[in-house]
Amino acid sequence: MVFRTLFSVIVVFDIVSKQIIVIRDKLPYLKAIVQYKGELNKDYPDTYTWAKFLELGKSVEDSVVDNIIKEQKPGQCAVLIYTSGTTANPKGVMLSHDNLTWTTKALLDTIGSDKAEEVTKCTISYLPSTHISGMSSLAAG
Known part of the structure; x- marks a missing residue:
């Protein structure tokens, strides 16, 4: 069940995101919900379209990503x-x-x-x- 996980980011399609919004308070580690396709019907905190989520990554230095890759x-x-x-x-x-x-x-x-x-x-x-x-x-x- 989703409640028992340590998700920090969840990528969803629109129909599922509505279900996630309802339970988001039960997901203490959740930092963001990303809707893979289409536009958001409503603004929710820390909820992004795929395009806006990719924009967030532009501010991350390449060295940070390189270190994450090395740690895998x-x-x-x-x-x-x-x-x-x-x-x-x-x-x-x-x-x-x-x-x-x-x-x-x-x-x-x-x-x-x-x-x-x-x-x-x-x-x-x-x-x-x-x-x-x-x-x-x-x-x-």
Whole structure:
């Protein structure tokens, strides 16, 4: 359940963001909610469109980002996604940096890395970008 997590930033689509707004007071570590697509219907504190969130990053020095990258270790959580909950309650799935790297490499090995640029120009995935295979097709492109 979301209440038991230490999220500092949550990226959502519009329909979910309304649900997050309702429970945000129960998320003490939450610093920002980022709506991935479209414009915000209403102004909420620390809630941003994707474009405005990217603007925030422009003020961060490259050395800060470089240090964060250097600190990353295999097995550390890169992203936390949730299952759809179609057969039971949704479950959190932690994907590590090396998991994402391996899966993307396996995808490129399967399609042929020499054809990766050509293939990723026009890729159709029935899986959402929150699924490991959906993420890999985005990363490969």
